[in-house]
Amino acid sequence: MxxxxxxxxxxxxxxxxxxxxxxxxxxxxxxxxxxxxxxxxxxxxxQPDEVWTAVNYLTQAGQNEEYGLIAAGLGIEHFLDLRMDEEEEKAGMTGGTPRTIEGPLYVAGAPKSKGFARIDDGTEVEQGEIFFMQGKVLDADNNPIPNAIVEVWHANLKGNYSYFDQSQSDFNLRGTIETDENGNYQFRSILPSGYGVPPGGSTEVLLNAVGRHGNRPSHVHFFVSAPGCRKLTTQINFDGDPYLWDDFAFATREGLIPDLTVITDVEKIKEKGLDKPFS
Ligand code: MBD
Ligand code: FE
CATH class of the missing domain: 1.10.287 (Helix Hairpins)
Structure with missing residues (x-):
């Protein structure tokens, strides 16, 4: 026509x-x-058969609840980030920690604590590496924000997220930390593994059809919010991950790969009390 x-x-x-x-x-x-x-x-x-194949594909993808994952994999979610960046730039809002995608695996209502939280339930502490992170929430003028809300969530050693993976305890590897009077937050967890799209799922079918993989580098998600401030949605990655710059969801950004300190000295670990669960 x-x-x-x-x-x-x-x-x-x-x-x-x-x-x-x-x-x-x-x-x-x-x-x-x-x-x-x-x-x-x-x-x-x-051709008509291709259209009906697509219709059936979409029906199945909906039944699998994979649209959020497909949006990430097609770069749609990252595209929205780039558009929000552009809007902020035009408004003269520059600096600060870069945003990156939320992904489809956030769950609201993770247990709340003040200043510090241990967010792993201990089930993988023997197999995994203990992971500590600390940071400071600052406003646009670099003033610390006390009582800011930092929500954190990440995968376990199998790359799975609690709630979606019913074999994990409720809210495992998820936490809500309120910053202290100096705007600081800290948490203890285990280093997550990278994520791969569900085998045999709709996202994998689509990615395979276009010759792509469905892997993400190891990462930790964050929401940071405070009264009178725009909410930040972001992630961190770990340097050295083979998928660091080959994320199927295009979420890795400069400025989101913090410096790591690796402590392997057993004495030092004991000295710092890192061999014992925090209370
Ligand atoms: C994830 O863990 C994730 O963060 C995204 C964006 C997509 C799939 C799984
Ligand atoms: Fe994720």
């Missing part, structure tokens, strides 16, 4: 929209996506 023929059909479809009904925003978005889809089907000569 020619473009004018396609445009004729699109006009016919749009003409069935009642002026006083629905929302103008929904109409604009749906009509635009439909136009781009019709043009794509025409330009790439997509």
């Amino acid at each position: 020619t473009r004018p023929q396609i445009d004729g059909l699109l006009q016919k479809i749009e003409s069935t929209e009642k002026i006083e009904a629905g929302s103008e925003r929904a109409k604009a978005i749906v009509n635009r996506i439909l136009r781009d889809l019709f043009y794509t089907i025409e330009d790439l000569d997509i």
